[in-house]
Amino acid sequence: xQDENEIKQNTEEEIVxxxxxxxxxxxxxxxxxxxxxxxxREEIKTLRKEKEEYLTGWQRSKADYANAQKDTxxxxxxxxxxxxxxxxxxxxxxxxxxxxxxxxxxxxxxxDSNWRNGMEYVYQQFHRTIESYGLSxxxxxxxxxxxxxxxAMENVDTEDTAKDHTVAQVIQSGYKMGDKVVRPxxxxxxxxx
Numbered sequence: 001x002q003d004e005n006e007i008k009q010n011t012e013e014e015i016v017x018x019x020x021x022x023x024x025x026x027x028x029x030x031x032x033x034x035x036x037x038x039x040x041r042e043e044i045k046t047l048r049k050e051k052e053e054y055l056t057g058w059q060r061s062k063a064d065y066a067n068a069q070k071d072t073x074x075x076x077x078x079x080x081x082x083x084x085x086x087x088x089x090x091x092x093x094x095x096x097x098x099x100x101x102x103x104x105x106x107x108x109x110x111x112d113s114n115w116r117n118g119m120e121y122v123y124q125q126f127h128r129t130i131e132s133y134g135l136s137x138x139x140x141x142x143x144x145x146x147x148x149x150x151x152a153m154e155n156v157d158t159e160d161t162a163k164d165h166t167v168a169q170v171i172q173s174g175y176k177m178g179d180k181v182v183r184p185x186x187x188x189x190x191x192x193x
Contacts, residue, residue: 138174140185151184164192
């Protein structure tokens, strides 16, 4: 007894052998085999062309999607940077208040040592946190004045020509994130008489 799959396969082969390809015109006349082959080749050519167009379109769509993903990722990264910079800029007045409190050594030393140690710890922790986001203090004292990172608030007369156009004193610290200035350092600048 033949296996059921063998019977099915034999039946399909017999059906394929029995099929004859006959094309007819609109009038019902049969087309010659050469015309049928020619027509099939034209259809194959058309189908191949369509396939190439679809493949090209698909590849283009895939590339467009990848580019859109990259653009979205870049925009999100840029947005995070703006949000971080904005938040840090809002925190700078608190940092300035810490700096002013600690900079007056005479008054600071009179504060209870336990409270002072606690505040210094909070100050250091605050600095570490904002530095972890890329914020850094702009070097300002005894460096040449640079209008890109400094804002001149006052001139200080000097006889020393070596100090001409250098920073004499920082009035308010400046900060930058990477290469971007978040806030310029407000400074007094030496000017030779």
